[in-house]
Every structure is written in C-alpha cells, then in structure tokens.
Amino acid sequence: MSKHRRFNRHDIFDSKDRTLVLDIINKVDRYDYDGIGHDTANMLYGLFDGYWYDNLMVQLNSISTVPSSMIDELNELLDRVELYINVNGVTYTQV
Numbered sequence: 001m002s003k004h005r006r007f008n009r010h011d012i013f014d015s016k017d018r019t020l021v022l023d024i025i026n027k028v029d030r031y032d033y034d035g036i037g038h039d040t041a042n043m044l045y046g047l048f049d050g051y052w053y054d055n056l057m058v059q060l061n062s063i064s065t066v067p068s069s070m071i072d073e074l075n076e077l078l079d080r081v082e083l084y085i086n087v088n089g090v091t092y093t094q095v
Contacts, residue, residue, distance in 0.1 A: 003054040005085055009047065012084050017077050021047055024074060027066045037063060052081055 013021075021044055028041045040060055043053040057075070060066060 004046070004051045005054075007050050007052060007081050007085050007088070009050045012080055013047075013077075018048070020070065020073050020077065024060070024066055024070050027070065028060070028063055030065045052078065052085075 025041050025044045028037050028044065030037070036059055040056070040063060043051075043056045043059065046053060057071075057078070060071060060074070
C-alpha cells in the first residue's frame with residue numbers, strides 16, 4: 001500500500017506548475033522499466049486531483065529521462081504543497 005496526502009491543488013498550482021507536471025509526465029511516459037514509468041506517471045497525474053503519493057520523488061529520481069532541473073522545480077512545488085498541508089492540517093491516508 002502506498003500512502004498519500006490530500007491537498008487542494010486549486011489553492012496551490014498556477015499554470016506554470018501545471019505545465020511543469022505535464023512536461024514531467026511526458027518525460028516519464030518515455031521511460032517504462034518494470035512499470036515504474038507507468039506508476040510514476042499515475043502519481044504525477046494524481047497531483048492534479050490533489051493526491052501527493054509518498055514515494056513519488058523516490059520513483060521519479062530513478063527515471064533517467066527526467067532532467068534534474070525539472071526534478072528540482074517539482075521539489076519546490078512540493079515544498080509549497082507541504083506548507084499548505086501543514087497549515088491546513090491534511091493528514092496521511094492509506095490507499
């Protein structure tokens with residue numbers, strides 16, 4: 001089972017953030033080793049629905065088609081998500 005946290009994506013993401021996530025999904029879709037690319041793409045799509053899966057960054061860092069600069073930008077975005085979650089008291093849940 002993978003843990004995830006819920007957040008209101010509409011309160012956090014702007015058009016640049018949405019574009020970043022879509023661009024990363026396109027890079028991830030080119031990589032599929034043992035289903036890691038597919039699983040990671042699904043986790044990235046989950047961000048649009050307000051789901052942040054706990055192992056997203058671990059899997060993303062193992063995919064060679066995603067430039068480190070994009071991962072750095074996503075980390076900055078997820079830092080904002082973390083701050084939002086901390087302020088709004090969203091908790092971990094199981095899926």
